[in-house]
Amino acid sequence: MPPHKLCYKTLLKKNIPFLSAMLLLGFTLYEISFYIFKTYRAFFNSDAAIANILAEEIVQAESFFPSHWWYVNNDLWVFYKQLLVIPWVLAGKNGYFAHAFTVFEVSVFMIIFIYLFLRSLMLSRASSVMGGVVVSIGYSPMYLRELYGEAAYTWYFIFMIAFMFIFRKLSPHVISKRTQIKAFIAFMILLYLLVLANPIRFFVYYITPFFGALALLVYFARDSLRTFKGAMLRMLSIKRIAISIFACAVMTGATITHFTLLESLHFAGGANNAPLVPLEDLPVHAAHALLGLWNFIGSEWGTNVRASSLEGIVSLAKFVLFPFVLVIPALHIKKAFYQMSSTERLFVLFSYVGFALLLVLYSTTALHEHAWAARNNIRYLSPFLMMVLICNVIMWRFFSLFMKLILSVSLTIALGVSWQYVSPKEWRGIVDERIALVEELKSRGLHFGYAEYWDSHIYTVFSDGEVDIRPIDFDEKEGMKLVKWLSSDRWYQKDTTDGKVFFMVIPEDIDDMYRAIRDFNMPDPLEQFTLGKYTFFVFEKNPLYVKRTKAEARKKKRIMTAP
Structure with missing residues (x-):
């Protein structure tokens, strides 16, 4: 065989995983773009429209925080999609296309950001692309509506990836001081903006999972004296202490600014005031929370589905396999702990602590009231659910052949049924x-x-x-x-x-x-x-x-x- 043909075959074989991943990404991108620009017009609701409405109020009031606007949940919408809609308002085109283009723009940025973050972890190009694929599949109608329709909590997921990316750039393996300084500045700016937007939400979505992850890092490192000492030295290094002091100062300043701003604005209650449910109602309430989760990941089947039909078989497979996908990385944390980088450990533990925390809050508070509301309000968990999906990509190399087979079958089923959610008959x-x-x-x-x-x-x-x-x-x-x-x-x-x-x-x-x-x-x-x-x-x-x-x-x- 001529050398050039042999070289071509070797190159093709080497790039087959990457090309296959790109093909899957192209398919999912087509699906979500079709959903965003076409299908979601049928399910577009007033919550999703708020970014357009607020952007227009900001322009008319000539103030980033209009004094006549009623804010809810103590959310000040500091760094949110209304920023991307404002140019459309100024151009006199504040319609559905402005919403759709903004969501699509954010979705593409999210996929690119995931790729860059996973590449920084030294994952292959194919694995890094698959990170974008696994969060872009239409697992269920509710998954699509919340993440690629209304697209509110997609931003929280992007911010979480951003923090992990910054932590990676601040780690000792980065030699360039210039890169570390840029990462430090980016960290403080992002920290200030998110705390300013809502300190309580920041505490729930970022601070608590972060310290929970740190505690678990120390706990898992106890089995190895060398690893334990290394973990403690890194946590108590002068550099980390200095960053922590700056971070505390920034968070304090942002919190003071937040409540100062609230005094001059209108605000109503909301999720921040959700009470605990009565104890006698807890079993049913928690069951409804799990029902909402099953619905969100596509594991709940519809009405009048015959078990012996193809739809019934696929529904049962999703009911069993899809929840298992959320558990597989957790089953391998201890075994793979010493083989993962510090950023990978933090990412995985942060994801699961946050997911568990939000699931407990969702199961025990009045964030939902009954089965219907449990299905429709499950969006609170969505950023951490997306993080857990990424954990499967990060930890893929540690899985057994059987676990990889389960994930592959689940991915195939999800891709196979996604179009019926992307383009339902009635839209x-x-x-x-x-x-x-x-x-x-x-x-x-x-x-x-x-x-x-x-x-x-x-x-x-x-x-x-x-x-x-x-x-x-x-x-x-x-x-x-x-x-x-x-x-x-x-x-x-x-x-x-x-x-x-x-x-x-x-x-x-x-x-x-x-x-x-x-x-x-x-x-x-x-x-x-x-x-x-x-x-x-x-x-x-x-x-x-x-x-x-x-x-x-x-x-x-x-x-x-x-x-």
Whole structure:
């Protein structure tokens, strides 16, 4: 065989793992891009729209922290996706595409960042690419919605990877002082921004898992005197002590700034105030938490699935294998402890301490109330779940052939069923309905209105801001209320609009709307019509401020009703 052909075959054989990993990454990137730009329009909700809404408020108020905005959970949104949406607001294109492009941009950055971090751990190119693959697969509808739809907790995962990357650059194996200085500066800046955003959340998501991981590092190192001494010397070195002192000073300053800012802003409660559940309810509550986790990783099957069918067999396989994927790295920590680098140890232990902590909190507090909420609020665990998935890549070389087979089969199943979650049958119909509603409102000359929170911001963003729908709330006891939750006082002021105003009401709230008309002494609506599942009440002026006249009180005005 000619030498050049032999060289080509050797080169091809050497690069097959990398090329295969790139092929898988290309497939998952196509899936998540399709989901972000196409499918998620059907499941886009008001929480996901908040970045667009807040970005517009920031631009209009000419302040990074608008004084009229209602913050929740003590989150100040310092370093979040609204930053990437602001340029779209300035360009006058603050619609769904701005949201989608921002999420896709962050997702690509995340994959690149994972690759660079894993390469810094001396993993192969193929393994580093697989790090991006394992977190990009559509394991379930909820996984896709939370991480590539709303994409709120994806940021926390990226920050965790960033801290690990920085710790790697601060480690003794990095000879360049310049690199270490840059890493130190980056560490302090990131630390300040995250603590400023929410000190309590930072304590739960970063501080507690970090010190828990350090404690476990010392615990596992006790079996070897040399390793134990090395671990203690590194932890108590002058360099580490100096960094710790600076970090404490930065965190203290950021915490003071955070609470100082809160004094001048509006803020509501939220997850920070979640109480412990009564002890007698704990077993069922904890079971619902596990149900939420099973649903999130794709292990929960749907209704009316026959066990003997292909769908039933695949569902049972996912039910058994997918949770096992989360456990495999933990089973190998002690055995592989001395063969891993210090950064790898910290990463794995941090991931599992954080995952266990959040799962315990989710199981014992009112972060969810029942099975439905347990499935929909499981996002709190998502950053650590993604970290655990990366642990499988980091520790792959320590697994037995049997464990590798389990992971490979699980990956194959996940890839095989992901498209049904990326592109479910119903998404196109829902998107058409949403677009039709916006177009109908524009054709009727209706550009400002109110609806309940979950039906409001969606259409504001869908219409590129041409139809502003602001949140209100209907309460059985208190009637209609203005929303003080991720909202702006500006929306409820008298001069908000001088044109027609509509109320978009779901069927179960129609009686409450009639009650609100009486309670607020509103004038009779000019028009009332039904569109999709909503009933619209149209008023000539904002009825929150324009009251019923005496003539209207004596003689009821005829209401035009359109089909």
